[in-house]
Amino acid sequence: MFEESLGMLLTKERVRRKISLARLANGIVSSQWLDKIEKGYSETDLLTIDVLFQRLGRNPESLECILSDIEYKKLYRRDLIERAIACGKYEEAKSLLDDYCKNLASKDRLSTMYYHRTRAAIADKMNDHSMAVDEIKEAINQTIPRYAGAIDKKRLLSIYEIENLLLYAKLLAEENHNELSKKIANECIEAIERSFKDTEATAIIKAKCTWVLCKSRAKDNLTAYMALVSCLENLRKKSVLVFAIPLLKEVIDRSKVLGIASDTEKYTDFYIVIKDLYKEYDPNRGEDDLFTKLHIREIHLDYEVVKYERKKQGITQESLIEGIYSEPLSLQNFESGRSTPNKKGYVKIMEKLGLPRERYNSMLAVDSFDTLELVEKLGEHCEKHEIDSAKHVVDELEQSMNMDYERNKSFVQTFRKMLIYYNSGSEDESLIRELTHEVFDEIGIRKIKRVLFRSEITKINLLCGLLYRKGEYDKEIDIIDKVISNFKNSATSVLYHNKTYVLLLGSKYEVKALKGVYDNELFNKVVTLGLCCNTSNLLPYLLYIKGINTKNAATKMSCISAAATLGRYNYNNYILDAITADETM
Structure with a gap:
């Protein structure tokens, strides 16, 4: 945990990958300007930073950041545009897009690229094929000048640029230009495999590539089927539901043609449950929207x-x-x-x-990609109760961070306390006393008037887990409510704290259910937000809780069945064991 400019973090990632300034900047800014951005001598915007990190195979959306009000408002306006498109409000989206571009201090290649790609997305939704082709070609040419259907293997591509190419490939396939469409999709897959880390974002963009590729392979069922299943497995391992529906639909259609009955049945179950979830809780999210993303x-x-x-x-x-x-x-x-x-x-x-x-x-x-990877690895070990492996990860965390900073010391100590929590309940009272002091006195959740940082939320979640284990549900709800109230004190939209917010709300729903209070409004909110930010591991558990506590037999069966199907999709053995145990009682 530290505070470092995104420019400095960009330098570290670029140097680590031995990428020159000129290669990274190609088609975006001059290498001299990129050098100034990295050193903090020149202003830039978040869109530029996002594209540069993506070209290095990193997902900048996973970082916790501190922004100026100006930069935050630009980001928020872009999300408003995307939301209007998702809701089918195309004229409103056009108007918002024009206002956004008019208010930019200056026009550069990336802002122009964003303008044309968004117009292409609107045209595609409105079935204006000709306009969509013209606009997406203009968007591609902003960052890949003189693009003529082939990409130099040395060129770095961001997710934005790959999505632009995929929309073009999809449009080509719809005109039966299958060979060129296939070539573009394959080049995008190669670019991903060369540069991108194995993350949620990578699983999603590769799924989009494969889906487009299959559009140009209408008759090659076996090859297409194997590629689709491989991508679907990547989504499942990362517990990603985003873009799973179009992939599942293709898999089901191909498995029927190939006569693989067992796969048809399995993937149909996944398809029905996931489609119904989106239909009920997030109906505006396009099933085959190539520009759809996680809000994390x-x-x-x-x-x-x-x-x-x-x-x-x-x-x-x-x-x-x-x-x-x-x-x-x-x-x-x-x-x-x-x-x-x-x-x-x-x-x-x-x-x-x-x-x-x-x-x-x-x-x-506020953090680094290395820290995020270690914390993710730590979470996986803790979930599986692999305490020795988790201890090694905490040691790695400590070695990778500057322990001269109190915030870093506190961050590592929190994870050491977490290991005690997962290992046994013998020291719960001592941990509760320590964490209560830290949460109420050091963090000061009674009087704090801002959204908490992830490191602080980690501490609070640990305290809530200990209180839950002791059955002190009222205290846990009181703490969660105090933290949630701080979201209302911030000028930032809860959209930019989705993952934190949904976990807190999920914990509150669970505790209220244990007390015999079944808050359907809260349940609906948690599921809707969970679909937006990929906390899909939480969804089967919430559905299971709702199922076992409802009096309506049909709702009970529906919820538990959906929980089991999502548990199988996510490889969530914990929820599957719970359902099996419940059925045998």
């Missing part, structure tokens, strides 16, 4: 963090502005998001608060 970003606003740090340190606005501003109004405007200080003023504020000076004109990551 965690965003914090810089001015909210600064305001919290000032209050936490007991520094008044009058004291902080000494030597910076002549009156408190300037600081008040910054802390409320109405204005941003100039660089000189910003640096002085940072120095007085003991915060990183690099924040000005920069976007910060």
Whole structure:
């Protein structure tokens, strides 16, 4: 846990992969400009940063970031446009897109690419084939100049660029230009295999590639079937439901032609349950939308963090502005998001608060890709109760982080406490006392007025788990409610805290159910958010809880059956064992 500019993190990833500035910047910015971005000398935007990280095979949406209000609002407007398209409000989407582009301070290749790709997506949805082709070709040419149907193997491609190529390939297949469509889809798959790590985002983009590829292989059922099943397995291993429906539909159709009855039945079960979930809880998500994505970003606003740090340190606005501003109004405007200080003023504020000076004109990551990978690995070991393996991962975490920082020490200590929690219940009372002090006194959830960071949520989840194990449900709900209330105090949309929010709401639903309170509205909210941010491992468990606690026999059977099917899809043996045990009682 640290705060480092995204430019510095970009440099580390680029150098690690031995990629030159010129190769990474190709078609986006000049290598000189990229050098300035990495060093924090020049301003850039989140869209540029996203594309650059994606070209290095990384998914920047997995990072927890601190952004300026200006950058946050641009991101939010892009998501509003995508939501309007998903809801079929195409004229509204066009209007939002035009307003978004008019409000940009300057037009660059990526903003122009975004404009044309979005117009192409709208045209495709409206069945305006000719316009869709023209717009997507224009989008492709913004970052792959003079594209003529072939890609140099040395060229790095981002997910945005691959999606553009896939939409073009799909449109070609619809015109029966199958050979060119197949060639483009295969080149996209090769680019993914060369550059991308094995992540949720990789599983999704590869599934999209394979789906498009199969459009041009109408008669080659066996080859297409094997490719589809392979991609589907990747989605299942990552517990990803996004883009599973079009893949399953293709698999079912091909398995019928090939006469593989057992597979047809299995994949039909998956298809029906997943399709019904989306139909009921997220009906606007397009089944075959090539631009669909997970909402897993965690965003914090810089001015909210600064305001919290000032209050936490007991520094008044009058004291902080000494030597910076002549009156408190300037600081008040910054802390409320109405204005941003100039660089000189910003640096002085940072120095007085003991915060990183690099924040000005920069976007910060609160964690690194290495840390995220280790934490994910740790979670997998803990779920399987592989305590020795989990201990090794915590040791790796400690070695990879700068232990001179108190936040890093606290972060590692939290995971050591987690191992005690998973190992036995003998030290629960001691852990509860320690964590209660940290949560209420150090983090200060009673008086805090901002969305918490992931490291803080990890601590709170651990405390809630201990209280749950002791049956202290009221205390657990009280803590969860205090944390949830802080989402309302932030100017950021809950969309940018989806994963944290849905886990908290899921825990609340579970505890309320144990107390005999079945909150259907809360259940619906958790499932809807869970589908957006890929917490699909939580869904079978929630369906199971709802099933065993409902009095309606039909609903009970439906929920438990859906929970079992999703459990099989996710390879979730825990929920399958629970259902089996329940059936034998």
